[in-house]
Amino acid sequence: MRAIVIRTPGEPDVLELRELPDPEPPFGFVRVAVRFAGVNRADVLQRKGFYPAPPGAPKDIPGLEYAGVVEVLGPGASRFTVGDRVHGVVAGGGYADKLVVHEHETAPVPDGMSDEDAAAVPEAFITAFDALVVRGRMQAGDHVLIHAAGSGVGTAGVQIAARLGAIPIGTSRTRDKLDRCKELGLAHGIVADKGQFADAVKAQSGGRGADVVLDLVGGAYVAEDLRAVASGARIVVVGLTGGARADLDLAMLLSKRVEIVGTVLRSRPLAEKIEAALLLERRLGPLFASGASSRPAALRAVVDEVLPLERAADAHRRLEKSDTFGKILLSCARGGGSRAG
Secondary structure (H helix, E strand, C coil), X not given: XXXXXXXXXXXXXXXXXXXXXXXXXXXXXXXXXXXXXXXXXXXXXXXXXXXXXXXXXXXXXXXXXXXXXXXXXXXXXXXXXXXXEEEEECCCCCCECEEEEECCCEEEXXXXXXXXXXXXXXXXXXXXXXXXXXXXXXXXXXXXXXXXXCCHHHHHHHXXXXXXXXXXXXXXXXXXXXXXXXXXXXXXXEECECCECHHHHHHHCCCCCEEEEEECCCCHHHHHHHHHEEEEEEEEECCCCCCCCCCCCHHHHHHHCCXXXXXXXXXXXXXXXXXXXXXXXXXXXXXXXXXXCCCCCCCCCCEEEEEEHHHHHHHHHHHHHCCXXXXXXXXXXXXXXXXXC
């Protein structure tokens, strides 16, 4: 198989395309011929040596989400047949044209969805749904603050909040991304000037503040989140691009009765990964599948650019510039080309 390998921790040039032996699926697993893989900030952190792969995952092949076709069934595997289109989240190994996954850790691609879109959905939409609905207990009518609204998880969060009847308020460093998010259902956009957004959030929520926060930035944003939320709010921290430390006003935390929840998807045990696959199939899949009919899709993947697997370093450079809107994908099949979003 072809795979992108991290030669040593460092800059994007440490990503090398290599030929490796095809992996063989053990009992209950299947081998997928990967067509597209999503590129995520966790991959960048792993490349730099800051986010090692959890036990059982490839230590030097990044990639957390994929879409492809089942090509080999391991012993005892019966959930799929050869040729079935599948997608999902893994703890690593996605930057390759072959991938071995547990048969219950993957989900069927919804009818009418392209392979490209299928690769852009799992990590972003599972993360956003889990953060907003499961951990943030978002309800219809809630004001929902979503940071980095133009990112992969951000664009997913905006859509999920809007489709479930909440009122999404997004932040970004550029007005252009916020304007594009309005096509996805964003109610209000705030350019976070020097990390300050609390007053604007209160103004857009009638003085109440946000009920749920999807924080993809971390760092000093969490302290500003406390100022921006209503009493009883839930702040769910998913990303740390702004830093891993925050100086919090604990008196405000207590007086507002705010919950701060941290969560990651990658390091969860297999049982929870299977739950995530079920969420993708049963809760999110039908909303994408509606696009196959005459009705507009309730949710849609947002793809910025598709690059061939051998250009993984260029994909990382683009992601680190933070000028993308939605997802960057790698085309993993041999001869896969580029496509601008």
